[in-house]
Amino acid sequence: MIQEEASAKRTPKTIESAADLVIVGGGLSGTCAAITAARAGVKVTLIQDRPVLGGNCSSEVRLWILGATSHMGNNNRWAREGGVIDEIMLENIYRNPDGNPLIFDTVLLEKVIQEPNITLLLNTAVFDLDKKTESRNAGDEIAAVHAFCSQNSTKYKVSAPLFCDASGDGIVGFLAGAAFRMGAESMEEFGEKFAPDKAYGELLGHSMYFYSKDVGRPVKFIPPSYALQDITEIPRYKTFNPKDFGCRLWWLEFGGRMDTVHDTEKIKWELWKVVYGAWNYIKNSGEFPESENMTLEWVGTIPGKRESRRFEGDYMLKQQDIVEQKTFSDTAAFGGWSLDLHPADGVYSDQSGCNQWHSKGVYSIPYRCFYSRNITNLFIAGRIISATHVAFASTRVMATSAVGGQAVGIAAALAKKYGCTPREVGQQYLEEYQLELWRSGQYLPQTVISDHEDLVQKASGISASSQLELTGLPGSEHWAPIVHSVAQMLPVNGGMPDMKVRADVLENTTLEVELRKSSKAFNHTPDVTIETKSLVLSPGKQEIQLDWDASFDEECYAFVCFLKNEKVKIQYSEKRVTGILTVFNATNPAVSNYGKQEPTEDLGVDTFEFWCPQRRPEGRNLAFQLSEPLAAFGTNNLRNGLHRPIAAPNAWVANFDDDAPSVTIHWNEEVSINQIELVFDTDSDHPMENVIYVHPETIMPFCVTELAVKDGQGIVVAKITGNHQTRRTISLENPVSTRSLTVNILHTNRDVPASLFEIRCY
Template sequence: MIQETYTYKRSPKTISLAGDLVIVGGGLTGTCAAVTAARAGVKVILVQDRPVLGGNCSSEVRLWILGATSHMGNNNRWAREGGVIDEIMLENIHRNPDGNPLIFDTVLLEKVVEEKNITLLLNTAVYDLDKNPENDADSDKITAVYGFCSQNSTQYHISAPLFCDASGDGIVGFLAGAAFRMGAESADEFGEKFAPDKAYGELLGHSLYFYSKDMGRPIKFLPPSYALKDIKEIPRYKTFNPKDFGCRLWWLEYGGRLDTVHDTEKIKWELWKVVYGAWNYIKNSGEFPEAENMTLEWVGTIPGKRESRRFEGDYLLTQQDIVEQKTFDDTVAFGGWSLDLHPADGIYSDQSGCNQWHSKGVYAIPYRCYYSKNVSNLFIAGRIISATHVAFASTRVMATSAVGGQAVAIAAALCKKHNCSPTEIGTNHLKELQLALWRSGQYLPQTDITDSENLVQSAVEITASSTLKLQELPGSDFWATIKDSVAQMIPVTKGTIPSVTFSIDAIEETELTVELRKSSKSFNHTPDVILDVQTFQLKTGKQKITINWSVEFNEACYAFLCFMKNDKIRIQYSDTRVTGMVTVFNATNPAVSNYGKQEPTEDIGVDTFEFWCPQRRPEGRNIALKFSKPLDVFGTENITNGFHRPISQPNAWVADTTDRNPLLTISWNQPTSVSKIDFVFDSDYDHPMENVIYVHPETVMPFCVQNVQVLNCNNEVVGSIADNHLSTRTIHLAQPVTTQHLKIRLSGSHAHVPVALMEIRCYK
């Protein structure tokens, strides 16, 4: 029994914690940052003000995770984000291909609790902090933050030499006095032609979603008194229907005219009003008889927030950086979502719910955007990074934010190693930072990486039991009408392209037009340069056509063999899928404002170009083709070329289609000691892997190696991997192995996909 007499005042129970890095905010950005830093040897304290991790992608909000892949609706091929976010997405699709948001919660939580270097504080909100005294030489440094957990009535005093604000609203940066912006810059300040005027709005609003369920019997709905009475107040009310649920209703948005930090509760109530009013319309208007058996299964209780503060680093990313794909010496992350601005009035606006404009490929984000310019030990991550309002419209999405969190985490590990500030990492240790990020799976556009410690780089020879010389993509029984123009992407080297033979079936006499295209930038996949056009007069029925080209390529890139739209023609496809080869279609995807072509009607600083995008499996087959000479682009040299994914070439060694258990042999001039081996597999970086709403056809990507055996000179197995489904795996040998030849035996499980490997790295 506890009995206390009256006292004037009591203090809450207080626990003091200390670590190397305090991360405030357990959304996807903070979670990826915490896991990455912990694996790099950093003692992390992760503070999250909600009962679950994930923020906008958690079961509390249920927004799908997207980034550069953009629902496969833009020209960013093989652009899914790497590192920990890739690991999370692959693990989720392996366990949860149906997109259950509760299961996704468990995937995130497991990643955190498995890391012994992470102390996790859930339901803990930061409300204050300490800094060094103003007269101190280090007065710009934070020394501790204070948090309170309502569930255990405990106050936390949390100290560290480094802090990362991944809180969304930037509570730490705000309390610490860090420079920030809120609202839209004028077009004049940075020369951004897409900068909105005040009539359009300066902030993006919040959204709140609902899920419905068919109960198999009639269900009544009596709306609460606060539900919106007249659905016609919403200009887009006719777009409501019983089939849409969850974040497909992203346009249920409000609050852009308000203070999106301090008015969040007011915004939430308005969104509840809209949700229950919309459901009342669906259930009781009589316009949707199919909704008779449906009930509300779930309504969000906290809104998903898009925009509030943006903090200033040593560089502000701009619209031009994104559209022009500017190169930076200090690239540490990348993005590829559209410039996606929404009207401030949200659901009450008579304008389109979003205004999306894409660049022709992915863009780089510099390290200088990820730390405060005037609080010397504060990293900034997530949607609050240093970017203008227009650039933020792209960088704000979760997968892009996640790779920024990973960049911050590795930088923090190097701060600990070198006992230096975030700024000094950029000036004194940049190459080390980029190498560490690259090793962790981060893609750094247009950035050369040299890994001198990788023993495979010093190998005298890498041989394989076979290498694919692609002569043919054999035809299958599947034929499809060319209702949208379709292109086979073909990796070509410098010089001429081989002639190609394909099979078509004409329903009647007609004309087939075939264009050969490429991208104006070899690292992009926007076919904006037409090299040759050929037309063929077709008779009715099936026939083979051979095309000879007189075109020469001045660099390695992807050629686009484009069969132009004609619904009187069917073309034959192949069941064979190959790493680094894909078909793309000049179709539409209204979910990401893709109507086949991006064509602004006024000068807003973006390009005009066509969209050529892949289909989701089980669709998206290659076109059946036969080449006059084999494509010789899948050699073992790709294992050491410094790329993790297809870019201007497949960048993978691929075995012959008949070699189902291929063997790679790495040879050195003399016996070499190896204690760690890193593998990079092909997990199909074209697949966006949305974590909710979508149902995915596979739990393991068809290109992914699943089983590995590592053997020494004596053919003794020294390491193995079984049942793999991830992009990257590491074998830590119990004892270093000294061998002159290291042999790697690989296998997959998909009969129509040859075994492929992106990279092997060996370390002492």
């Protein structure tokens, strides 16, 4: 029994603790930062003001995670984000291919609680902080944060030498006095031609979604009194239909004319009015008889936020950096979502719900965007990083935020190691920082990484049971008319081999075929036409011969483009190969892809065509034969430092008929190996949306699932079974001394040859 005498005032229970790094905000950026830092030996306290992790991708909001892949609707090939977010997405698709948002909650939570270096505080909101008063940075350094948990009525005071604000609204940066911006910069300040005017609005609003389901019997709906009574007040009301649910309703947006921090509750109520008014219209207007058996299954209780504060770092990313794909010496992350602005009036606007402009490829984000310029021990992550309003329109999406979180996590580990500030990490330890990022799976565009500790770099050679020399892909029973122009992407360097394809011509016609490449070898936008052929064809099945005169003076992808002609069917193959794709000049209105991007005025963005792949089980390669083999799949790719196809496949690939594929690394003298790192092909072209979409596989068809590692004596020193991840680390119980190491792969898929991107040994 507890009995206390009456008192004038009591204070809540208070727990004080210390960490190496305090991260405020358990959305995707904060979660990835915490996991990354914890794995690097940093003691992390992760403070999240909601009952679940994930923020906008949690079951409380249910927005799909997207980034550079853009629903496979742009020209960013093999662009899915790497590292921790890749691990999370692959685990989710393995367990949850149907996109259940509740299951995704468990995936995120499990990843965090599996890390012993993370202390997780859920339902805990930061409301105050202390600044250091005695230090070289007195007044500009955070000492501790104060938070309160509503569920256990407990206050927390957590101190640390380093802090990360990943809270979305920037509560820590705001309280600490970090320089920030809110709203849109003028076109003149940074020379950004896409900068919006005040009529369009300076802020993106919040959104709220709903789920519905068919229960098999009539269901009536009586709207609450606060529901919007006349849905025709919404200019886009005619676009409502009973089949849309969840984040396909992203355009149910409001609040861009308000204070998107302090007016959030008001914005939420307006969105509730719209949601219940929309459902009343669907159920009771008589316009949708198919909704008779449908009921509301779920409505969001907190809105998904897009924009509020943006904090100033030592560099502010701008529109030109994204469009021109600027190279930075301190690249720490990358993005690839479109410049995606929304009218501030949201659902009440008579304009399109979004205004998206894509770049020709992915872009780099410098490390200087991930820490405060005036609070010396504060990292910033997520949608609040140092970017202009226009650049933020791209960097704000969650997968991009996630790799930013990983960039912070590695930086925090080095700041701890050297006892330095976030700024000093980039100034004094940049080479080590980028190496550790790369080792953690981070893709750093146009950045050369050297890993001098990797024993594979010192090997005398690498041999294999076979290596693919691609002479063609056999035909299948699948023939399809060229409804949309289609291109076979082929990795080339030197002369372009001649090519044969099989076609079924339905009537006399002329087929146009173009050989193209990208103006930048690391891009996959076929914006340079090298040769054009006009082929006069008669009806019937026939072989089409394409003789090319072109030669390529660098590694790049050639696009053999068969232009739209529905009078011609072309034969496809069931064979798939790492680094080989077909792409289509089709449309994807969901990401403002209408086949070609054509700015109507000088907005500072490029005009170009979209050539995008199809999702499996579609997305087959063409059946073709080449006059000379493509030798782009050799063992040297295993140590070229590239984890994905870029200008070339960058993978070792075995022959199709190799029943026992293996790779052997040779050294001239004995080496001692403690750890082996392997990088597999998990199809980084697949966006793996975590909700709404139903995915056809739980393991990517290119991924090696089982292997054994043997030393020079043929003794098995390690095994991997049941793999579905991109990166696997084998830590050996005892060091292995050997002059060779062999990776034997158990491979049974006759349609997809075995492949590996990388082997590293330490």
